[in-house]
Amino acid sequence: MLLYTIKRLLGAIPTLFVIIAISFFMIRMAPGGPFSKERVVAPEILENLNRVYHLDEPLIDQFVRYLGGILQGDFGPSFKYKDFSVTELIWTGFPVSLQLGGAAIILSTVLGIAFGVIAALRQNSRTDVAVMATAMVGIAIPNFVMAPLLTLVLGVYLRWLPVAGWGDGGLRQAFLPVVALALPQIAYVARLTRGSMIEVLRSNYVRTARAKGLPERLTILRHALKGALLPVVSYLGPATAAVITGSVVIEQIFSIPGIGRYFVQGAINRDYTLVMGTVIFYGVLIILANLVVDLIYGVLDPKVRYD
Amino acid sequence: MAQGPGGSRNFAKIGAAIVAVVLLAVGAWYVFVGKDQLGPEMVFHRGNGAEPETLDIHKMTGVTEQNIAQDLYEGLTAFAANGDVIPGAAESWTVSDDGLIYDFKLRADGKWSNGDAVSAADFVFGIRRCLDPNTASDYAYLLYPIKGAAAFNGGEATDPASVGVEALDDLTVRITLEAPTPYFTQMLIFPPAYPLHRASFEQHGDEFTKPGNLIGNGAFTLAEWVPQDRIKLVKNPNYHDAANVQLDTVYMYPTEDLAAELNRFRAGELDATYDAPSDQIPWIEENLAAEFHNTPYLGVYYYAFNMTVDPFKDNLKLRQALAYAIDRETLTSKITLGGELPAYNWVPPGVSNYTAQATDWADLTQDQRNEMAKQLYAEAGYSADNPLQLEILYNTSDNHKKIAIAVAGMWQQVLGIQATLRNEEWKVYLESRDQKQFQVVRAGWIGDYNDANTFLDINLSDVGDINTSGYANADYDAAVKGAASESDMTKRRDLLEAAERQFNADLPAIPIYHYSSQHLVLTYVVGWEDNILDYHPERWISVQR
Numbered sequence: 001m002l003l004y005t006i007k008r009l010l011g012a013i014p015t016l017f018v019i020i021a022i023s024f025f026m027i028r029m030a031p032g033g034p035f036s037k038e039r040v041v042a043p044e045i046l047e048n049l050n051r052v053y054h055l056d057e058p059l060i061d062q063f064v065r066y067l068g069g070i071l072q073g074d075f076g077p078s079f080k081y082k083d084f085s086v087t088e089l090i091w092t093g094f095p096v097s098l099q100l101g102g103a104a105i106i107l108s109t110v111l112g113i114a115f116g117v118i119a120a121l122r123q124n125s126r127t128d129v130a131v132m133a134t135a136m137v138g139i140a141i142p143n144f145v146m147a148p149l150l151t152l153v154l155g156v157y158l159r160w161l162p163v164a165g166w167g168d169g170g171l172r173q174a175f176l177p178v179v180a181l182a183l184p185q186i187a188y189v190a191r192l193t194r195g196s197m198i199e200v201l202r203s204n205y206v207r208t209a210r211a212k213g214l215p216e217r218l219t220i221l222r223h224a225l226k227g228a229l230l231p232v233v234s235y236l237g238p239a240t241a242a243v244i245t246g247s248v249v250i251e252q253i254f255s256i257p258g259i260g261r262y263f264v265q266g267a268i269n270r271d272y273t274l275v276m277g278t279v280i281f282y283g284v285l286i287i288l289a290n291l292v293v294d295l296i297y298g299v300l301d302p303k304v305r306y307d
Numbered sequence: 308m309a310q311g312p313g314g315s316r317n318f319a320k321i322g323a324a325i326v327a328v329v330l331l332a333v334g335a336w337y338v339f340v341g342k343d344q345l346g347p348e349m350v351f352h353r354g355n356g357a358e359p360e361t362l363d364i365h366k367m368t369g370v371t372e373q374n375i376a377q378d379l380y381e382g383l384t385a386f387a388a389n390g391d392v393i394p395g396a397a398e399s400w401t402v403s404d405d406g407l408i409y410d411f412k413l414r415a416d417g418k419w420s421n422g423d424a425v426s427a428a429d430f431v432f433g434i435r436r437c438l439d440p441n442t443a444s445d446y447a448y449l450l451y452p453i454k455g456a457a458a459f460n461g462g463e464a465t466d467p468a469s470v471g472v473e474a475l476d477d478l479t480v481r482i483t484l485e486a487p488t489p490y491f492t493q494m495l496i497f498p499p500a501y502p503l504h505r506a507s508f509e510q511h512g513d514e515f516t517k518p519g520n521l522i523g524n525g526a527f528t529l530a531e532w533v534p535q536d537r538i539k540l541v542k543n544p545n546y547h548d549a550a551n552v553q554l555d556t557v558y559m560y561p562t563e564d565l566a567a568e569l570n571r572f573r574a575g576e577l578d579a580t581y582d583a584p585s586d587q588i589p590w591i592e593e594n595l596a597a598e599f600h601n602t603p604y605l606g607v608y609y610y611a612f613n614m615t616v617d618p619f620k621d622n623l624k625l626r627q628a629l630a631y632a633i634d635r636e637t638l639t640s641k642i643t644l645g646g647e648l649p650a651y652n653w654v655p656p657g658v659s660n661y662t663a664q665a666t667d668w669a670d671l672t673q674d675q676r677n678e679m680a681k682q683l684y685a686e687a688g689y690s691a692d693n694p695l696q697l698e699i700l701y702n703t704s705d706n707h708k709k710i711a712i713a714v715a716g717m718w719q720q721v722l723g724i725q726a727t728l729r730n731e732e733w734k735v736y737l738e739s740r741d742q743k744q745f746q747v748v749r750a751g752w753i754g755d756y757n758d759a760n761t762f763l764d765i766n767l768s769d770v771g772d773i774n775t776s777g778y779a780n781a782d783y784d785a786a787v788k789g790a791a792s793e794s795d796m797t798k799r800r801d802l803l804e805a806a807e808r809q810f811n812a813d814l815p816a817i818p819i820y821h822y823s824s825q826h827l828v829l830t831y832v833v834g835w836e837d838n839i840l841d842y843h844p845e846r847w848i849s850v851q852r
Binding site (some may be wrong): 030031032033036037038039040041043044045051052053080081082083084087092101108113148151152155156157162163164165166167172189250253254255256257258261262265268269270 | 347358360361362363366440441442443444445447448458460461477513516517533534535536538560561562563564566567570571573575576732733734735737738739741751752771772809
């Protein structure tokens, strides 16, 4: 398994290089630059800015300079947020995004599996229909609709929860964004769990367990659930990606100081280094998440072997 | 199903229990921990537009940054609550008869936030750093009235001593100007002219703006900066007027999304907002009338013609026809809704030492203007069989779009012009605009300072891309440049007014409205006085709940 992990990590290097190269040249092709503003900057001042930020050099030299920086862990200065380096911004934003995304993943896994199991065990009952109907609604409503709705009701009208900001990331501050981010995932996980649970409950090994006279609780917890969770686990990779992209929207709506906001603002402001930094960071994150999911899969499914 | 009913019920109970525990935990947390604790100190929560790009006084350009900087630092002069210019770090000053030499006397009790005395050398150090080409300051041009400033910033002169700012003694700053500049004391309120605490700057280098490192001479100090979340300022006990500063703590929040900002205000999280969403203004006027502040602002919203190519180059009648056919009353009362003033001339009303030059067509009815427009349009050689086809460029935004649709509709209805709309993302739009790749472009200009010059010198023929339309008129240039070197204030004013009349007559750009600034401010906030420059230093504010 160690060998497999190392192989996968080495394989990620060319992938990352392609990501870096493509995004570096793509953002440079976008019209406008980091210093174009409503009030036109005088030519001599623009010259000063370009020189200080090395934008006056040939593009290929800038690319080499950038790659050299990355190898030393230096993602360059932000063009827009001039008091911070990109590395600093990512490290202040990451814990927040991690808290937000992590909480959303945990919440969606726990609640999604619980709802899915309940629905599967009561297949075709009213509970089942109710859970699945809610799940469909959850999947169908995008979070940029759900988030303002929750805000309006729970924040503005009832004043129970803060409508925006992060503060120290306490539960009260985090509640609305985490729920808004988790809702569609809860729904997905519930539907996945329900489907595979129903299938597993009909399988031979569950029938065997029951025939041996094992109590129903043990049959489900020890035998059925383990098999039923395989598709859910493999969904965690895409779910992580979905939560990351979802948090780009959620962080914007709730004014949360996470990486997603930097990604969006970096692109809008043509903050070249900030866009590159977040793209690389997301790239690494998704590669790692998929690797972890594959490893967990190996543990859960005896048919999968990595050595 | 071949399972015991009891078993499945048990399992369902477990699932339900998990859900119940999660919900209970949230509820309990809210009840026991969630209630805000009200402290004895006076705190002010303010929406501040965006995340500040920097707190480096020499690299900042925007209003967001200025709002913070003017709490942390104090220039030689300062803003009163009503926007008047009052003595700041300097207690008094004298001006030579020719208007070129200013001697500022600093306060003897002026201190930095760490207790060091504020000296004349700190101002010299600050201004020289701002102008140093290696600082790459966007806003350095504000200091160009100072002798030798433009040359040093542009790299033609390399000796910092060639800039006309010097310390005569510890408490006297002498600034020598290129030409008499009546608004010069106003420019000293802005960050490029702030003093810089040399020791902390040299000790911390690029990190000098971080909390704990930043030493200022303003009414507040920087306590905390969480990017994209908040900036916390606390009262500076060493400030010379600390006895009259009432707020203990100020929080500034980035509030880019105006709808979200309004929600935060309604939820009681903000005491004052940065702006108000225009589509909500009718609702705000109905429901938050007491909190709504709507004030004329030093800015003009306009549609510029591309004066460098046909059909608008050398075609005054066509430009007039288009300008007259826009029903500004309808635009401001039905679309923009923010209390903007319909504009028929370039310079906004309320500029000090100046009378905005009204145009003769401003007093007509819209029907009369439409008739004139039709006639001029025909004289310019266009007709129903030969209609003008043009494209309006604007940057992606609901407001600009609504206005563009309405203007295109008015031109179509009155003149039969076939106008198409082209919207572009912000930075793409800027590039198209600056490269003059448009026929008609929407644009706006906010004055840097309260003087007509800030609206007129951007239309000089030799200022580059900042001249949106590419307007070039020798008489206009002569008047604006003449004013810049005129020491007689009455003559100067006459020259600037003549320049505006020339511009209004030539119509290289169609003024559409003069801006207004909008804020929601809770009624128990005291000291927030509406003013045309829209600056509200925390020094004057208190919260009387």
